Amino acid sequence: MKTIFTVRNVLVFGLLAFLAVIPAYADVTGNTFIMTLFTRIVILAIAAVSLNLIMSYGGMVSFGHAAYLGIGGYAVGILAFEGINSGFVQWPVAMIACGLFALVTGALSLRTRGVYFIMITLAFAQMIYYVGVSLDRYGADDGLTIYKRSNFGSLINLSNKTTFYYVCLVTLFATMYLVWRLVNSRFGMVIQGARSNDRRMRAIGIPTFRYRLVCFVIAGMMCGLAGILLANQADFVSPATMHWTRSGDLIVMAVLGGMGSVIGPVVGAVALLVLEETLPHIIAVVGHFVTGLEMTAAREYWQLVLGPMLLLVVLYARGGIDGLLRGGRRD
Amino acid sequence: MLLFIEQTLNGLQFGLLLFLLAAGLTLVFGIMDLVNLAHGSLYMLGAYFAATFTALTGHFIGGVVLALMATLLVGMAVEVIAMRRLYGRDHLDHVLGTFGLILFFNELVRLIWGPAGMNLTLPSWLNTSIELMPGVHYSMYRLSIIIVSLAVAISLYFVVMRTRIGMLIRAGASNREMIGALGINIKLLFTLVFGAGAALAGLAGLMQAAILTAQIGMGENILILAFVVIIIGGIGSIRGAFVASLLVGLIDTVGRAFLPDVLKLFLSNSAASTAGPALSSMLIYLVMAVILVARPEGLFPAANK
Numbered sequence: 001m002k003t004i005f006t007v008r009n010v011l012v013f014g015l016l017a018f019l020a021v022i023p024a025y026a027d028v029t030g031n032t033f034i035m036t037l038f039t040r041i042v043i044l045a046i047a048a049v050s051l052n053l054i055m056s057y058g059g060m061v062s063f064g065h066a067a068y069l070g071i072g073g074y075a076v077g078i079l080a081f082e083g084i085n086s087g088f089v090q091w092p093v094a095m096i097a098c099g100l101f102a103l104v105t106g107a108l109s110l111r112t113r114g115v116y117f118i119m120i121t122l123a124f125a126q127m128i129y130y131v132g133v134s135l136d137r138y139g140a141d142d143g144l145t146i147y148k149r150s151n152f153g154s155l156i157n158l159s160n161k162t163t164f165y166y167v168c169l170v171t172l173f174a175t176m177y178l179v180w181r182l183v184n185s186r187f188g189m190v191i192q193g194a195r196s197n198d199r200r201m202r203a204i205g206i207p208t209f210r211y212r213l214v215c216f217v218i219a220g221m222m223c224g225l226a227g228i229l230l231a232n233q234a235d236f237v238s239p240a241t242m243h244w245t246r247s248g249d250l251i252v253m254a255v256l257g258g259m260g261s262v263i264g265p266v267v268g269a270v271a272l273l274v275l276e277e278t279l280p281h282i283i284a285v286v287g288h289f290v291t292g293l294e295m296t297a298a299r300e301y302w303q304l305v306l307g308p309m310l311l312l313v314v315l316y317a318r319g320g321i322d323g324l325l326r327g328g329r330r331d
Numbered sequence: 332m333l334l335f336i337e338q339t340l341n342g343l344q345f346g347l348l349l350f351l352l353a354a355g356l357t358l359v360f361g362i363m364d365l366v367n368l369a370h371g372s373l374y375m376l377g378a379y380f381a382a383t384f385t386a387l388t389g390h391f392i393g394g395v396v397l398a399l400m401a402t403l404l405v406g407m408a409v410e411v412i413a414m415r416r417l418y419g420r421d422h423l424d425h426v427l428g429t430f431g432l433i434l435f436f437n438e439l440v441r442l443i444w445g446p447a448g449m450n451l452t453l454p455s456w457l458n459t460s461i462e463l464m465p466g467v468h469y470s471m472y473r474l475s476i477i478i479v480s481l482a483v484a485i486s487l488y489f490v491v492m493r494t495r496i497g498m499l500i501r502a503g504a505s506n507r508e509m510i511g512a513l514g515i516n517i518k519l520l521f522t523l524v525f526g527a528g529a530a531l532a533g534l535a536g537l538m539q540a541a542i543l544t545a546q547i548g549m550g551e552n553i554l555i556l557a558f559v560v561i562i563i564g565g566i567g568s569i570r571g572a573f574v575a576s577l578l579v580g581l582i583d584t585v586g587r588a589f590l591p592d593v594l595k596l597f598l599s600n601s602a603a604s605t606a607g608p609a610l611s612s613m614l615i616y617l618v619m620a621v622i623l624v625a626r627p628e629g630l631f632p633a634a635n636k
Binding site: 055061063108111112113114115116118119120122123124126127130131133134244245248251252255256259300301302303304306307308309310311313314315318 | 360366368413416417420422423424426427428430431432433434435436437438439441442551555558559562566606608609612613616617619620623624627628629
C-alpha cells in the first residue's frame, strides 16, 4: 500500500520545484534580496548534506565541518589574490586541499569514538581557524576580498546572478544524488553497518576504518565545494567562515531538517535561514497583533524565540521537520 | 626569569579558573551523560549577576555571594525546565538543544543588561599587588583567584571522595540505573549536581569578569577550552579535569608568552612574529589531538561504563 503521493513527498517535491523557480520569481518581482538569500541557502544546504552523510549514515558527528568551508574558500581567495583566476585551477586545488585535510584529520580522529570524536574534530577545526587568523598576507582577522570570481572562460559566467544560482542548485542536486547513490551502495551498507556495530563488521572481515575514512574524505570534499561557492558568492572569505559556531549551525540544519534522509538537511537549511530572516518580522507583526503596541524594538530579540524553538524541536520532534512530515514513522 | 614566574602564575590562575568551569561540565557529562554547550552561558550569567549585585549592594563579597546563589538557582531551574528532558537522548540532541539555549541566554542578557559590557569593580584591598619574593610583585586579585580556586578544588575533592553525597555522585557516574534502582532520588541528585556545576561556572565567570569585562558571548570561547580540558582529562574524572586544566592553562599562557621568542631562534624575525601567535593559539588543540591519538579516552578514563 505504498504510495508516493504522501504529504511529505508532495512537500519535498514542492520545495525542490520552489528552489528551481526562485530566479524567475526574483525576475518578475524585482526582488534581488531573495536571490542573494536563496543562493546562500542552497550553498549551505550543500554543506549540510555533506555533513549529514558522515553524521547520520556514518555516525561520525563532526563538530568541525565548517573548516572545509574555510579551506575551500581560502583556496579560491588565495589563488585569486595571487592572480590565478581560472576556475579550472582554483576548484580542483580547493577540493584537493579539503580532501588532504580530511584524510589527515580523519585518519587521526577516527581512532576515537562518540564525544571524543566530536571534540577532536572541533580541535582540528579550531587549529585551521587560527591558521586563517594568522594569514597576515591574506587579511588575517579581517578576511580577504575576492575581486574576481572564478573564471571558466566562455563556458560559464559566474558573475551573472542567475547563472551562479543555477550552478549552486545543480551542485546541490548532484551532491544529493551522489549521497543517495552512496548510501544505497555496498559502500553505504558498510558505513551504516559500522555505525551500528563496528566490531561485528570487522569480525566479518570488513576493514571498516578504511571505509569510514573514505566516507569522511568524500564529505569533506563536498563541503569544500560549498566553501568554493560561498567564497564566490560573498566575494569574500574570512576566518569567521570557519568559526566553531558555524559548525554548530551546520549540525543544527541537519538535525532540524531531519537526519536519516538525503533531503532532511536541505529542509533544515531552508527552515533555519528563512526563519533567521523572517523571525524579526513575525515577532513584530504577532506582537503588534497581540499587544496592540508598536513592537519594532522586539524585532532585535528574535534569537530569544529561535533558541527555545530549537529546544522544542529537540524535545518534541525527534526526527526533525522531515520526521514530522513522515508522521512519526521511524526507521 | 621574573617574567617567567609571573607568566607561570598567570597560567596557574587561568588553569584553575578553567578547572572551576570544567568540574561542573565533567560532572554533568559523567553522571547525566549530557553534553551541555550552555555551560558557558551560566559562566556569563555569573559575571553579570556579580556586576549587578555588587553595584546594587555596594559590597563586593555580598554581591559575589548573591551572584553565586542566583546562578545556582538559574542552573537548577534550567535543569528542571529543559535539561531533565534531554537525559538519555542522543548527544546530537544535546548539542542542538543546548545550542538553542546559548542563543536564548545571549539575547536575554542583551535584553536585560543591554549590548554594552559591564565592569565588575574590585574593592581596594584586592586591587593592589603583593610582593611574593623580594622583587617579585604579583597582582593581589590574581593571587586570590588562585587561592579561592584551590580551596574550591580541595573542598570539591573532599565532598566527592569523603561524603555521602559524593559517594552517590561517584556511583552515579559509574552506573546511573543501579543507584536509581537502589532507591536513591536521582532526579534530586541530578538537579543538585547541575546547580552546583552552574554555581562553579558562575564563580569562574565572575572572577574573570573583574579581569576582563562581563560581556555577551564571553562564555563561548572559554567553553571550548573547558571541553578540551575534560576531553584531555577523561570524561567524568574530576582528577583528570584538575590535571588537564592546569596543563591547558599553563601551556596556553606560557606558550603565548614565550613561543614567539622561541621561534625566533629557528626562523627569521618576520616569520616568527607571524607564526608565533597562530601557533600558540593552536598549541592546546595540538596537545589535545596528540593526547587523543595516543589515549583515545583521555588521560584518566573514568571507570568502564
